[in-house]
Amino acid sequence: MNTALVAALLLVLLGFAYQMGWSRSRSLVTGGSKLHSRPSYHGSLAAIWALLPALLILGLWALLGTTATRAYIIAQLPPEIASLTGADLAGAIARIRQIETGFGVLGETAPWENAAAQALREFRLLTYAVVLAAAAGTGALGLFMARRRITARLRARNEVEGVVRVLLIGCSVVAILTTVGIVASLLSEAIRFFTFVSPVDFFFGTVWNPRFSSVGSGSGDYGLLPLLWGTLMVATIAMIVALPIGLMTAIYLSQYAPPKVRSTVKPIVEVLAGIPTIVYGFFALVTVGPFLAAIGNTLGIDIRATSALTAGVVMGIMIIPFISSLSDDVIRQVPRAMRDGSLGLGATQSETIKRVILPAALPGIVGAFLLAVSRAIGETMIVVLAAGNSPYLRLNPGEPVSTVTVTIVNQLTGDTDFASPQSLVAFALGLTLFAMTLVLNVVALYIVRRYREQYE
Amino acid sequence: MQMPSEKIVASTDLYSMKSSTIRTPDAEARPVRVKAREVCVFYGPKQALFDVSIDIPEKAVTAFIGPSGCGKSTFLRCLNRMNDTIEGARVTGRIELDGDDVYDASLDVVELRARVGMVFQKPNPFPKSIYENIAYGPRIHGLAASKAEMDGIVESSLQKASLWDEVKDRLQEPGTGLSGGQQQRLCIARAIAVSPEVILMDEPCSALDPIATAKIEELIDELRENYTIAIVTHSMQQAARVSQRTAFFHLGNLVEEGPTDQIFTSPAEKRTQDYITGRFG
Numbered sequence: 001m002n003t004a005l006v007a008a009l010l011l012v013l014l015g016f017a018y019q020m021g022w023s024r025s026r027s028l029v030t031g032g033s034k035l036h037s038r039p040s041y042h043g044s045l046a047a048i049w050a051l052l053p054a055l056l057i058l059g060l061w062a063l064l065g066t067t068a069t070r071a072y073i074i075a076q077l078p079p080e081i082a083s084l085t086g087a088d089l090a091g092a093i094a095r096i097r098q099i100e101t102g103f104g105v106l107g108e109t110a111p112w113e114n115a116a117a118q119a120l121r122e123f124r125l126l127t128y129a130v131v132l133a134a135a136a137g138t139g140a141l142g143l144f145m146a147r148r149r150i151t152a153r154l155r156a157r158n159e160v161e162g163v164v165r166v167l168l169i170g171c172s173v174v175a176i177l178t179t180v181g182i183v184a185s186l187l188s189e190a191i192r193f194f195t196f197v198s199p200v201d202f203f204f205g206t207v208w209n210p211r212f213s214s215v216g217s218g219s220g221d222y223g224l225l226p227l228l229w230g231t232l233m234v235a236t237i238a239m240i241v242a243l244p245i246g247l248m249t250a251i252y253l254s255q256y257a258p259p260k261v262r263s264t265v266k267p268i269v270e271v272l273a274g275i276p277t278i279v280y281g282f283f284a285l286v287t288v289g290p291f292l293a294a295i296g297n298t299l300g301i302d303i304r305a306t307s308a309l310t311a312g313v314v315m316g317i318m319i320i321p322f323i324s325s326l327s328d329d330v331i332r333q334v335p336r337a338m339r340d341g342s343l344g345l346g347a348t349q350s351e352t353i354k355r356v357i358l359p360a361a362l363p364g365i366v367g368a369f370l371l372a373v374s375r376a377i378g379e380t381m382i383v384v385l386a387a388g389n390s391p392y393l394r395l396n397p398g399e400p401v402s403t404v405t406v407t408i409v410n411q412l413t414g415d416t417d418f419a420s421p422q423s424l425v426a427f428a429l430g431l432t433l434f435a436m437t438l439v440l441n442v443v444a445l446y447i448v449r450r451y452r453e454q455y456e
Numbered sequence: 457m458q459m460p461s462e463k464i465v466a467s468t469d470l471y472s473m474k475s476s477t478i479r480t481p482d483a484e485a486r487p488v489r490v491k492a493r494e495v496c497v498f499y500g501p502k503q504a505l506f507d508v509s510i511d512i513p514e515k516a517v518t519a520f521i522g523p524s525g526c527g528k529s530t531f532l533r534c535l536n537r538m539n540d541t542i543e544g545a546r547v548t549g550r551i552e553l554d555g556d557d558v559y560d561a562s563l564d565v566v567e568l569r570a571r572v573g574m575v576f577q578k579p580n581p582f583p584k585s586i587y588e589n590i591a592y593g594p595r596i597h598g599l600a601a602s603k604a605e606m607d608g609i610v611e612s613s614l615q616k617a618s619l620w621d622e623v624k625d626r627l628q629e630p631g632t633g634l635s636g637g638q639q640q641r642l643c644i645a646r647a648i649a650v651s652p653e654v655i656l657m658d659e660p661c662s663a664l665d666p667i668a669t670a671k672i673e674e675l676i677d678e679l680r681e682n683y684t685i686a687i688v689t690h691s692m693q694q695a696a697r698v699s700q701r702t703a704f705f706h707l708g709n710l711v712e713e714g715p716t717d718q719i720f721t722s723p724a725e726k727r728t729q730d731y732i733t734g735r736f737g
């Protein structure tokens with residue numbers, strides 16, 4: 001179906017209906033009555049009533065059209081082809097479609113194929129016309145009804161508000177349902193995984209060695225702890241790097257920097273947040289890793305180029321703008337009166353920051369910190385490239401580690417058989433990750449909200 | 457002591473309440489504590505204050521009145537250099553505190569603000585306990601050597617702000633949990649705690665109801681015994697009730713200043729007359 005044409009028609013219908021509602025209600029005014037709602041609301045209401053049925057028809061066709069067309073094609077096929085199943089039938093149908101559109105046809109076409117394609121072409125044209133006519137017809141009908149309803153007393157404003165509300169609710173429901181769907185699929189796949197491996201072995205196992213699925217299912221060790229440990233280690237190192245630098249940046253930007261400096265420095269810092277993480281990843285691999293290894297060499301410490309330290313440091317750099325930007329916001333939310341009150345008592349600027357501003361902003365900063373941690377935990381590309389992918393329980397941050405995210409990538413790349421625990425474990429890992437970040441986010445939101453109440 | 461004449465319209469009938477408060481006719485004779493000469497203030501390119509010269513006498517209340525935007529707060533903030541904290545603000549002229557130039561490079565602004573305390577328009581207690589609110593200043597300036605000494609400072613400051621009886625059993629509760637009037641007295645106590653010589657108040661009662669306002673006014677009258685006070689107010693009656701001297705500002709100029717009685721009964725300038733009789737402002 002030609003979408004541009006349909007869209008244009010809908011727009012015309014919309015404009016026409018709006019105009020009609022508007023002028024009709026206008027004429028009531030000139031007729032001497034006092035309108036409950038302004039003409040623009042009557043226009044909007046008419047447009048809604050005209051558009052809604054038309055959209056409904058088009059939506060139905062979008063939903064059912066493919067199935068109907070498919071059924072029609074099958075009906076056109078000779079019986080011996082139509083009775084085929086699975087991939088063969090799908091292939092035949094796809095071929096008819098290709099002939100019909102004229103794109104991507106391979107080899108000679110059989111006469112029955114051409115006939116079917118021709119029939120399909122006519123069918124398409126017909127349904128196209130019918131659907132369009134039906135949409136336009138119901139639209140016009142809706143418009144007609146809406147126009148008849150227009151009286152001075154019609155509460156068009158309230159009705160339009162109601163429609164807007166339903167629309168907004170619909171959108172948020174979509175967002176919520178998507179989340180619920182994702183969690184449900186994670187959960188069901190994870191439960192399948194736990195039929196192979198007991199949750200105790202998974203959550204408390206200290207060895208990670210899933211082997212390959214070709215070796216046979218059920219074999220291998222699926223201990224979460226080495227991965228969790230790696231994740232926490234990298235995230236901790238990242239926060240040790242990011243928190244002081246980010247916080248100091250925020251304090252400088254919000255309290256000391258003159259507006260000019262602030263308006264240049266803040267965007268520059270925020271550019272850091274816009275760099276794709278894969279770029280950080282090879283930055284870590286190519287520059288930071290060898291650099292840290294060289295430093296370790298001079299100090300006589302053994303630091304590997306790909307290690308928890310490398311990944312953590314680079315991830316910390318990535319998170320700096322996140323912390324600085326959020327903290328800057330919460331620090332600036334501390335009312336100026338607090339600052340003035342402290343300065344007015346003869347406190348210096350740093351005393352004011354330390355004793356009044358930071359304590360007042362602390363809950364917000366903690367919230368920012370927790371959000372940053374949940375980002376660090378979920379971060380993937382940097383650790384894939386720079387952490388060394390070595391899932392062992394090791395205390396030394398100079399050694400390679402592996403994390404939950406890296407392992408998910410490993411388990412799902414290459415040949416995957418979604419019935420084996422080797423792949424299914426990814427869902428259990430994903431669920432773990434999700435639960436961790438969820439808890440962190442909830443705690444962070446709770447703290448941030450508590451903090452808001454203090455001043456509003 | 458002369459009562460206001462009929463020139464002052466009905467809105468100033470509260471003025472008559474003043475007869476009960478003690479007047480100090482010798483306010484002019486007192487030594488000058490703060491001396492301003494040709495003070496100009498600019499916010500960026502815009503000039504907000506033009507050549508203001510005034511003497512603020514010791515142990516008396518000086519009120520700044522004038523229509524909104526005339527520069528009262530701006531001038532008040534010059535006296536303890538709070539204008540320094542405003543981006544793009546510039547002050548010229550000379551302000552002396554006990555003969556020392558306040559804007560001299562060698563003067564420590566921290567020390568200045570300890571000597572010249574400030575109470576703001578909206579009560580702004582810190583989100584800390586009542587005790588900590590008061591202890592904040594003394595702690596920063598190292599005024600108490602021991603916990604007992606600090607307790608003493610807290611108690612005496614709260615007592616001077618006549619808040620002690622209301623809060624003595626809840627010193628550990630947050631200062632933000634007090635009522636508006638109590639919060640403002642807490643802020644006054646907080647300012648007193650660092651033993652300032654001068655207290656600046658910028659519309660300290662504008663966020664308060666009449667009863668809380670009366671309490672604060674009473675308090676100001678008591679504080680006058682020991683402190684030099686400058687107060688900005690929009691209420692003519694309040695200026696009349698609490699101050700010994702009044703300065704009238706208009707469009708960034710100091711139009712007239714003198715003993716409060718004189719300003720209110722026989723102002724020299726027509727603009728002052730118009731303002732206090734409510735003809736503009």
Ligand SMILES: Nc1ncnc2c1ncn2[C@@H]1O[C@H](COP(=O)(O)OP(=O)(O)OP(=O)(O)O)[C@@H](O)[C@H]1O
Pocket residue numbers: 499504522523524525526527528529530531542
């Ligand atoms: N931070 C600032 N930046 C720029 N201009 C300012 C600033 N503060 C005050 N001004 C300007 O300086 C002038 C005097 O302001 P000020 O706050 O001193 O007036 P005011 O007499 O205290 O008024 P009000 O009675 O409303 O408090 C006004 O024109 C105001 O717009």
Ligand SMILES: [Mg+2]
Pocket residue numbers: 528529530658
């Ligand atoms: Mg003001």
